[in-house]
Amino acid sequence: MIELQHVAMSYGGGDLLRDMSLQVAPGSFHFLTGPSGAGKTTFLKLCYAELLPSAGHLSLFGQDVRQMGRDEIARIRQRIGVVHQDCQFLDHLSLEENVALPLSVNRRTADPGELRELLAWVGLKRQAQSLPPQLSGGERQRAALARAVMMSPDVILADEPTGNLDWEMSLRLLSLLVELNRMGKTVMIATHDLNLIRQAKAQVSARVLRIANRQLHLAGADL
Template sequence: MIRFENVGLRYGMGPEILRDISLHIPERSFQFLSGPSGAGKTTLLRLLFMSLKPTRGLITIFGKDRSRISRSELPHLRRRIGVVFQDFRLLDHMTTYENVALPLRVRGREEASYRTDVTELLKWVGLGERMHVLPPVLSGGEKQRAAIARALIEQPEILLADEPTGNVDPPLARRLLRLFIELNRLGTAVVIATHDLGLMEQVDARRMILAGGRLDVYD
């Protein structure tokens, strides 16, 4: 689904932040991305999501050379990738339901065509009773689950999650991890960026460790 070959990234004339990164994300796979703070995990996720272009090297996404993907093609390809950001990015003036449904509204779909899907997904992530409240009323864990639901509503082929358990307590972190495992079981490839070693030990999954601008992969 995604392949990096000797990818490097630098900003302007500065030193390379990422160097000679090679990896592949197979269909239906599950992997953790770890490394010290400031190692570039979020930057690597941005390359995966195509919000950054590499300085050098080859990135192939869904069979397409990243350097040849036109601006008009990007929205269609990005809809195949769900993203959970560290800061949630929920809109405070919209209810939980409206936040989760937003990607479908942006695509021009009528509410009648997705109302049931959004409602069922919110129930699946444990927010069935909170779908009509605004984000400021939600706890940190509830906001996290709302962000996950929004990332899943378009049934992505890949989910990228940036520190999805960084702001929740251990029991909720385990619950969120079970959601990701179930999602993976249903066919979505999952990439979780985390520094939580305890979380990684709960799943037999590939580990990608980023340090010093380089990536080591352990199957």
């Protein structure tokens, strides 16, 4: 699904990441960890083609990212759900409309029943008509997750999804992601919260990737 061969990434002066090779298999569950500023967000951005690698070969769903046009990137993103740390919503649209946005930008309307079900699954049924600025941090993260899975994507990338959440809410979000993985989705979560990783390992067979010294390492089976 996502394949990296000797990928490097630099922002002008010097490589931030280099020589990364990885194959993300369908249905796998990955954690991406490492100190702040190590490049976790950059790595995820490479995975949904917001950034292009400065060297090496990166392919998404078998397509070379360098060969992709803008419309192809848009199409790829319908198959990759992204949950940002600071979720970007359209503040003038209701939560319900925001969650249905991936459909409406493709000129499709969400099935009201399915939309209600999705909101119930993330526990936001009552807030359906609220505007994003009225939501709490946890509610926003769950709304972002709902939006990410709206198109029933093959891959879900989450960047510090529990960064602003208390432990209880973090577990709840994690269990939603584990549930998605059980439904066959590929999940990758960038986090520095080792407790969260331990918690997840009890529920699902997760692999842990660590970014250190500008390189990607596969961490040992036990932390």
